[in-house]
Amino acid sequence: MALTGIQIFKLLPKTNCKECGVPTCLAFAMNLASGKAELDACPYVSDEARAQLAEASAPPIRPVSIGKGVRKTKAGGETVMYRHEKTFFNPTLFAGIITSDTPEADVDAKVAAWNALQYERVGLNLRPELVALKDVNGDKVAFATLAKNISEKSEFNLILMSEDADVISAAVETAGFKRPLIYAATDATVDAFGKIALDNNLPLAVKADSIDGIAALTDKLVGMGVKDLVIDTGSRDLKQALEDQVALRRAALKDLNRSLGFPTITFPGEMTSNGDMEALIAAMFVAKYGGIVVLSDLSTEVIFPLLLERLNIFTDPQRPMTVTEGIFEIGTPDENSPVLVTTNFALTYFIVSGEIEASKVSAYLLIKDSEGLSVLTAWAAGKFGGDDVGMFVKKSGIMDKVKHNELIIPGYAAAIAGDVEEELPGWTITVGPREAAHLPGFLKARV
Numbered sequence: 001m002a003l004t005g006i007q008i009f010k011l012l013p014k015t016n017c018k019e020c021g022v023p024t025c026l027a028f029a030m031n032l033a034s035g036k037a038e039l040d041a042c043p044y045v046s047d048e049a050r051a052q053l054a055e056a057s058a059p060p061i062r063p064v065s066i067g068k069g070v071r072k073t074k075a076g077g078e079t080v081m082y083r084h085e086k087t088f089f090n091p092t093l094f095a096g097i098i099t100s101d102t103p104e105a106d107v108d109a110k111v112a113a114w115n116a117l118q119y120e121r122v123g124l125n126l127r128p129e130l131v132a133l134k135d136v137n138g139d140k141v142a143f144a145t146l147a148k149n150i151s152e153k154s155e156f157n158l159i160l161m162s163e164d165a166d167v168i169s170a171a172v173e174t175a176g177f178k179r180p181l182i183y184a185a186t187d188a189t190v191d192a193f194g195k196i197a198l199d200n201n202l203p204l205a206v207k208a209d210s211i212d213g214i215a216a217l218t219d220k221l222v223g224m225g226v227k228d229l230v231i232d233t234g235s236r237d238l239k240q241a242l243e244d245q246v247a248l249r250r251a252a253l254k255d256l257n258r259s260l261g262f263p264t265i266t267f268p269g270e271m272t273s274n275g276d277m278e279a280l281i282a283a284m285f286v287a288k289y290g291g292i293v294v295l296s297d298l299s300t301e302v303i304f305p306l307l308l309e310r311l312n313i314f315t316d317p318q319r320p321m322t323v324t325e326g327i328f329e330i331g332t333p334d335e336n337s338p339v340l341v342t343t344n345f346a347l348t349y350f351i352v353s354g355e356i357e358a359s360k361v362s363a364y365l366l367i368k369d370s371e372g373l374s375v376l377t378a379w380a381a382g383k384f385g386g387d388d389v390g391m392f393v394k395k396s397g398i399m400d401k402v403k404h405n406e407l408i409i410p411g412y413a414a415a416i417a418g419d420v421e422e423e424l425p426g427w428t429i430t431v432g433p434r435e436a437a438h439l440p441g442f443l444k445a446r447v
Helices: 005-011 025-033 047-057 104-115 140-153 165-178 190-200 211-224 238-253 275-287 300-313 346-359 375-380 386-396 411-423 436-444
Strands: 064-066 073-075 093-099 119-121 124-126 130-134 157-161 181-185 204-207 229-232 292-295 326-330 339-343 363-368 406-409 428-431
Touching: 005 025, 005 047, 093 104, 093 300, 104 140, 119 300, 124 300, 130 140, 130 292, 140 157, 140 165, 157 165, 165 190, 181 190, 181 229, 190 204, 190 211, 204 211, 211 229, 211 238, 238 275, 275 292, 275 300, 292 300, 326 346, 339 346, 339 375, 339 386, 346 363, 346 436, 363 386, 375 411, 386 411, 406 411, 411 428
Parallel strands: 093 130, 093 292, 130 157, 157 181, 181 204, 204 229, 339 363, 339 406, 406 428
Antiparallel strands: 064 073, 119 124, 326 363
16 A cells, blocks of 8 residues: 555655755655655665565656666656646657668668757757667668667667567667667567566566556566566557557556556557658657657657647646746847846747847847746736846846846836836836737837
8 A cells, every 4th residue: 555755754764865856855755655756766765664665655657767868768657647637747758760771871861860850949959869770671780780870879769679589689789878678578579578678777668469468578577677668558559559558557547556557658650651640649649648659750740749749748737837047149139239028937938039039139038037927927926026027137147248227127017117226226127018019119119
């Protein structure tokens, strides 16, 4: 039976060392109880307490790390069926397939193109994470060579796909340093694949024709000592695949079925031959509940909307999307360029910055942390007051960038102008338009 946060806290060392990433042992205990942390994060828990807590504190869906380096990522670790209950934690990972018979020059060109697939949105860099190298001819030398090539020439991490344990083993020798995901152990190959995963500390996918078959494979592998597992139910029928995803999530979260408490991997391209339909199926798996989505190719028209969908779904619904506080340069501003200030609500930032860009007037846009509230809401909540804005301007560093003393504040925050002037003596506080759409005309008239 699951333990409460207080029950877990009583078994912790109570050192408040912060090495687990949170300020206190009590906070860590609460995270353990809610499935948002792993016991291994505490370096000082006793062996006796670890034995008592290991099962009780484990997340219902095991978080599985894939890869190493700057693109190391994680799937699984979810604690709720629906994001509005709390939030989803580890975003769906996207992979593109490269087959083992692809010439090396073509692989280099494709990887270079995929490396360029990155998009800035809400201050975040959105991009796919994985390359799925698929064995099509059983040539272990060619497979291992391509695995090494991709690992060394790109930031992508790998999924190694083959039915032959010898092919997988050869690739692990050349690319194991990237901690690739091995795909996939079946009833016929579970012993051989399990040994490779165990010996090299690699995550392993399992594939069967039914959920019962999956449970049998995961139980066997966990018994062998392989804990980082990913599930493929084997279904390539759209309706059945969706039902499997929901059934697995429900079994892990509601029934606490540890045999099925692992992230999933899906293959939309194996369910259709139509590229547009593949993108739609991929979108379905992002929502319900694919841990990894493997696409037949990665192209802007497919991956960009999927990345945006993923961003929206895996953004905490209890916290608004925000932009980092600081100075943002729009265009090529200089010491005479206008200075504007607004809140860090992402939508506000993008609308305001977009209108400034449209004006063709280079400017400095100061973004003040308002806990993600829009201008009027932030002002009403006391998060965008005159004193606070004035102090922010002082410490932002903008005074070192411009030689004038004028600050443009949002029209909806006109009431704070006097307080800002008191906090910034010698500065002129100009009230800008209420609507961002009027900014281009406002700025052009001042040039």
